[in-house]
Amino acid sequence: MTPEETRQVLHVAARAEAADGTGPLDEATLLEIRLRPDDVRGWVRPEGFGLLIEDQIHLCVDPDQRDSGVGGELLEALLTDVWPRRSLEAWSHADHPAARRLAARHDFDVVREMWVMRRPAAEPLPPLELPDGVRIRGFEPADTDALLALNAASFADHPEQGAMDEAGFAERCAESWFDPAGLLIAIDTTSGADGTMLGFHWTKIHDRDHGEVYVVGVSPASQGRGLGRLLTLAGLHHLHDRGVREVILYVESDNAPAIRIYRDKLGFTHQQRDTHVMYRR
Numbered sequence: 001m002t003p004e005e006t007r008q009v010l011h012v013a014a015r016a017e018a019a020d021g022t023g024p025l026d027e028a029t030l031l032e033i034r035l036r037p038d039d040v041r042g043w044v045r046p047e048g049f050g051l052l053i054e055d056q057i058h059l060c061v062d063p064d065q066r067d068s069g070v071g072g073e074l075l076e077a078l079l080t081d082v083w084p085r086r087s088l089e090a091w092s093h094a095d096h097p098a099a100r101r102l103a104a105r106h107d108f109d110v111v112r113e114m115w116v117m118r119r120p121a122a123e124p125l126p127p128l129e130l131p132d133g134v135r136i137r138g139f140e141p142a143d144t145d146a147l148l149a150l151n152a153a154s155f156a157d158h159p160e161q162g163a164m165d166e167a168g169f170a171e172r173c174a175e176s177w178f179d180p181a182g183l184l185i186a187i188d189t190t191s192g193a194d195g196t197m198l199g200f201h202w203t204k205i206h207d208r209d210h211g212e213v214y215v216v217g218v219s220p221a222s223q224g225r226g227l228g229r230l231l232t233l234a235g236l237h238h239l240h241d242r243g244v245r246e247v248i249l250y251v252e253s254d255n256a257p258a259i260r261i262y263r264d265k266l267g268f269t270h271q272q273r274d275t276h277v278m279y280r281r
Contacts, residue, residue: 001042001051006033009042009049012062019063022094028160029058031171043077050074052082057090059102071102079106088281095275108279113253116274119267121211121240121247126265128230128237133190134198136234139183144169146197147185154199154217161215177204182242184234186227198222201235211239213249229261236266250276 001009010033017023025033032040032053043050047070048061057078061071082088090108092099103110130136139147148169155162172178182203188195199218205211213235218227239247249268251258253275262268 001033001037001040001044003037005042005044005049006037008044008046009033009051009060012048012060015063016060020094024060024093025058026091026093027172029053029056035171043074045070045074048074050078052078055086055088057088059090066098071098072105075102075106083281090279092277092279095272095277099277099279103279106281108281110277111280112278114276114278115251115253115259115270116276117249117251117259117262117268117270118274119236119247119269121244123267125236125240126233128233130230131225133188134227134230135187135189136184136231137187138181139185139200140180143185143197147200150197150200150219151215151217153220161217177206179203179205182235182238184231184238186231186234188222199227199231201231203235203239205239205242205244208243209245211242211244211247213247228258229265232261232266 013025041052047065051058059075151164152162184201186198188198202215204214216228216231
């Protein structure tokens with residue numbers, strides 16, 4: 001995309017987020033637009049845009065232009081150019097009825113749903129009690145290699161998170177929200193203070209009111225010890241100490257064990273409007 005098209009995309013996306021309460025572009029897409037615009041193909045108009053990044057479509061219509069056929073026109077232009085040379089995926093970053101209708105008209109099927117769960121910080125947290133031999137501390141640069149290896153192992157079946165490499169990690173660490181104290185590392189201290197990394201909880205503060213359980217990863221060799229709940233709780237205490245009003249997290253809708261912990265043990269809730277839907281053709 002050209003710089004002017006990039007500005008237009010970000011402008012329409014900001015207007016859509018203000019209208020919907022949910023951004024139409026996720027973090028990875030925004031990084032691509034900002035850092036690698038030459039890798040983004042764009043069908044950009046003042047009324048909206050369609051983007052293609054690898055095999056993923058990102059489509060958005062300005063709030064004032066909805067129900068005028070702009071979304072269908074943009075999608076048809078994109079499909080005419082690239083289909084049937086590849087399979088395609090598209091996220092709806094909320095379960096919009098208009099997105100479902102557009103997907104059905106163009107033979108996209110629902111293949112994945114991601115929940116946003118929320119927890120008010122006013123609700124008290126259980127105390128954080130560390131078992132013997134486990135220490136939790138903030139991230140240090142020397143942790144990078146071990147963290148990336150643990151991340152790859154614990155998210156081997158996750159199509160986005162498991163692919164994070166050193167460059168992708170560095171990009172996120174360069175973001176204005178990054179705080180090494182908010183990237184919590186669990187260490188096995190039975191072999192010394194610099195022992196094996198057991199897991200991590202990467203928290204994220206969006207603004208003064210909103211924090212996020214960004215990523216929680218546990219080494220496959222350390223699973224079954226309650227470390228996921230322990231690390232999540234440690235991150236919640238960290239975010240509460242920073243004064244946020246609400247904490248959110250993203251979880252696959254079919255990840256029943258994680259949802260039980262978040263809902264039954266930590267007080268998170270989910271509403272249908274907080275469902276993100278992936279379509280595939």
